[in-house]
Amino acid sequence: MNIQKLNVFITLVETRKMTDTAKLLGLSTPTVSFHVKSLEEDYDIKLFRTNAGGYRLTDGGEMLYHYAKQLSQTNSALEKSVEDYKNGEKGSIKLGASGVPAQLFMPELIHQLAERYPRIKVSLDVKTAPEIEKRLLLQELDCGLVMETGNKEADLVYEPITSDKIVLAFSKIHSFAGKTALAENDLYDQTLLVHRLSSSTGRFSKSWLQEKKLKMEMIQLDSVSTIIKMLSYGKAVALISKRLIEKEDHLSYIEFQNQDLERQIHFVYHRNLWISSPFRYFQELVLGLKEDIQ
Incomplete structure (x- = not known):
């Protein structure tokens, strides 16, 4: 279905004049005539009977105009919807x-x-x-x-x-509060809160424990916000984002000298x-x- 042909046909029906149709659509009169003849050939019917009063529809033309108008309106709605979608009005x-x-x-x-x-x-x-x-x-x-x-x-x-860095975080009421460095044996009796091991932080926590050969009780949690809440009780530590901890006034942290944490x-x-x-x-x-x- 050629929408342009239908639009030329619809405009000619409504103006009844070839020159007015060409002017409205920005086409030449031969182009308008070509589209109308092409449409008649497509459907093998006569669309207009011409006389001194301009272009008037045949019965077949009346039928085609009825459906062509609906198709044109649907196409206009489609084009507007697509444009709205692209411009963020829908979607x-x-x-x-x-x-x-x-x-x-x-x-x-x-x-x-x-x-x-x-x-x-x-x-x-x-x-x-x-x-x-x-x-x-x-x-x-x-x-x-x-x-x-x-x-x-x-x-x-x-x-x-x-970038972000993983730090060892804890509450300001935790026994680590005020310390700037830790000995490895300081961590042996600590509970480590870990974002689930399938996360990047969780996988790092597991490899860090293996590298340090530390055996710590570990609690896996699905939520970073839950880890932060549990740290506030002062009973556990966590390997967690420095940027997140910096936003929490009740928490503190210690940075490790390890570029792999960046x-x-x-x-x-x-x-x-x-x-x-x-x-x-x-x-x-x-x-x-x-x-x-x-």
């Missing part, structure tokens, strides 16, 4: 984040996105970095903020945003993703974090 954006970036950045980013595009649906999936990467690969999510895992998928684009936070998306206006705006917000953080 959705599905975000993902691993635990630390979700708490550090997502609330403000989503707020700004919703302010700019109030009509689109925004969702956030908070899981471990490997799980977010897997969903991005399947294009079940549009983009995500994740802590680096050491592996990069070839089909994903990774844009570094900032990790990058990446903005990640599939390289074949269609870039919508809301996505492009969200990307600008995320990349703007670099300047704000520095």
